[in-house]
Amino acid sequence: MSEVTQMAEVLGFWRMAGEYDYLLRVQVADMKRYDDFYKRLVNSVPGLSDVTSSFAMEQIKYTTALPVE
Helix, strand or coil, X not given: CHHHHXXXXXXXXXXXXXXXXXXXXXXXXXXXXXXXXXXHHHHHCCCCXXXXXXXXXXXXXXXXXXXXX
């Protein structure tokens, strides 16, 4: 999986429990760049056979701040 951690577009990478084995948080400029990233991903990770993608249509709220009490 070191191939994935070296990809600049990957902001987060988690091994999951449940239906999917791994979750990647990826940031790209547009769908053309996502398609380029996707092709590099499937061609560089040995044994990768199934990829499911979902896309955010709008960011409603995003924060990393923790409430301070």
